[in-house]
Amino acid sequence: xxxxxxxxxxxxxxxxxxxxxxxxxxxxxxxxxxxxxxxxxxxxxxxxxxxxxxxxxxxxxxxxxxxxxxxxxxxxxxxxxxxxxxxxxxxxxxxxxxxxxxxxxxxxxxxxx
Numbered sequence: 001x002x003x004x005x006x007x008x009x010x011x012x013x014x015x016x017x018x019x020x021x022x023x024x025x026x027x028x029x030x031x032x033x034x035x036x037x038x039x040x041x042x043x044x045x046x047x048x049x050x051x052x053x054x055x056x057x058x059x060x061x062x063x064x065x066x067x068x069x070x071x072x073x074x075x076x077x078x079x080x081x082x083x084x085x086x087x088x089x090x091x092x093x094x095x096x097x098x099x100x101x102x103x104x105x106x107x108x109x110x111x112x113x
Contacts, residue, residue, distance in 0.1 A: 007037065029068050036064035052099055056092025060085050 011030060018025030039061030046054025063084045066074050076084065 032064050032068035036061045036068060039064060052095040053089070053092040055095055056089035059088035059091060063088065 011034060014023065014025055015030055017023040018030075039057045041061075043054040043056070043058030043061055046052075046057060063074075063076075064081075066072060067076050067081070
């Protein structure tokens, strides 16, 4: 939780630097980075809990980062963002249904020598 607090403080400092003209930051960029990090953390948390639906969250977080930094020429509108959100979660749900509980299933017998 302290790491998230430090992130929020840094985000606030960057926002003030943008307001005073020291950096060229927009509100959309800051929101994109904020939600990109939230979706990535949620995706990693779900994957650690052995739920493949976290792939959808991770994909959408990466998509938000690529949009915020305009990587690969991505400049998505709101409808494209929404479609990316739906598509990424459809992929995660499909993987979860397809693999079920077989994904990263470790048996205790493997470690008993």
